[in-house]
Amino acid sequence: MAEAATTVPVGKGGRTAARIRDVALEMFSRLGFERVMMAGIAAGAGVSQATLHYHFQDKAQLWRAAMLHLSALISAEERRLEATADLSSVAQLREAMRLFLRISWKHPALGRIIALEGMAGGERLAWLDSHLTGPRNRRLVAIVRAAIAAGELKPFPAEQLVITLQAAGVGVINLAPMIQQSFGIDPASPEARQAHETMILDALLGGLMIQPEQT
Amino acid sequence: MAEAATTVPVGKGGRTAARIRDVALEMFSRLGFERVMMAGIAAGAGVSQATLHYHFQDKAQLWRAAMLHLSALISAEERRLEATADLSSVAQLREAMRLFLRISWKHPALGRIIALEGMAGGERLAWLDSHLTGPRNRRLVAIVRAAIAAGELKPFPAEQLVITLQAAGVGVINLAPMIQQSFGIDPASPEARQAHETMILDALLGGLMIQPEQT
C-alpha cells in the first residue's frame, strides 16, 4: 500500500491517490459519508474500484484521508492570521471571518462538512472536532470573549455568536443547489461574492458591534 | 394499507403510522435519507420493520410522508403571518424571521432538512422546493425587495440576504451536536434561546437595516 495521507503527491501512485482523495473530498462533503458510493468515486477519479482499496484500505480510511487533506489546506491558509495578533479583538475577529469566507469559497467542502457532521453527531464529528473544527471554534470564542470584555462587541453568548457567524457565512455557499432550485441563480459570481463579503463583514458583524458603522 | 399522509391519527393503525412518521421525521432530518435505516425507525417506533412497509410502501414514500407532515406543521404556524400584511416591509421581514426562529426551535427538523437536502441537490430537493421551502423563500425575497425599494434595508442581493438570514437563524439549532462536542454546552436552554432571538432579530437584522438601532 502507498502512503495515504500525504499532501504532496509523488510518483504515479501518489498522483492517483491524490486524485482519488480530491474526488472523495468533493463528494463526501457534498453528499455525506453514506450517500457516496465507492464506485462513484472510482468513476470520478477514472480508476477501478479496486484501486481505491489499494490506496486506502476502506471507505472510512478514505474519508479520513480526504478530511486530513482538507485540514492541511485550511491550516495553510490560516497561517495568515498570525499577522493579526496585535490588532484589537474585534479587528481580529473581522479578519478571521474574512479569511473564513475566502477559505469557504475556495474550499466549499469545509462548510458542507461542518454542516453535515455537525448536525449528525457521532464518531465522525468527534474526529472532525479534534482535527478540523474544534481548535478554530475555541480560538474564535476566545477572541469574541475578549472583544466583549473590551466593550467592542455586544454581550451575546460567545459560542452562539461564533457558530451563528460561521453559519451565516457559509449559508449561500453550502446552499447553492437550493438557491439554484428556488431562484434559478448561481451565487458564486464574483460580484455576488463581493456583496456577500460586505454583507457578512460589514452589515452582520457591524450589527454585533457596540458602535456600528453607519452607512 | 392505511392512509399514509394524514396528520390527525385515527384508529389503531393511524396512531401507529403517526408514530412511525414522527420517528422517521426526526431521524431523516437529523441524519439524511440514506444514513437512516428502516430497522432504526422500526426500533424507534417500537414496531417490526415489516410494519413500516405495511403503512408506507417503501422508504421514499415514508420520507415524503414525514416531510408532508412537517409541511403541515409549518403551514399551521405560518398562518399567523397573515396578520402582518399591513406592516412596513422591514417589520414584515422581522416578524417572518421571528416566526421562523420559533418554528425552528419547535420543529428543528425544518432547518436540518433544508441544510441536508439544500446542499445535496437532486430530486428530493426539487420535491422539497415545491412542497416546503420554495414558496417561503420566494415570499421572503419579495418582502426583502420591497424593503430595499422602500429604503429600509441595505441593497444586498435579496436571495443572498434571505438565505443568509435563515442560515444564521438555524445555525445553533442545527449544529447543536457540534456545539456540544466543541464547547460542552447545550444551546437550547430558555435563556440561550432568548439571547439567540435578540442576536438574530436585533443585532444581525439591525445591521442589515439602513438606520440601525443603537444599543
Add this chain to the structure above:
DNA sequence: CGAATTCCTGACTTAGAAATCAGAAATGAC
C-alpha cells in the same frame, strides 16, 4: 359473540454496495 377486516410480525428473498484477491500492466532502477 363471532366473523370480517385491519393491523402486525417472523422468516425469507433480493438488490446493491463494500471489500478481496489473483494476476496483468506499468514503472523505474540498473
Add this chain to the structure above:
DNA sequence: GTCATTTCTGATTTCTAAGTCAGGAATTCG
C-alpha cells in the same frame, strides 16, 4: 533491455439493508 517493484484491474465474495409474503393477532362492527 530486463527484472524487481509498484500500481492497477476484472471477477468474485461478503455483507448489509430494503423489500416481500404468508399467516397470526388485534380490532371493530353486525
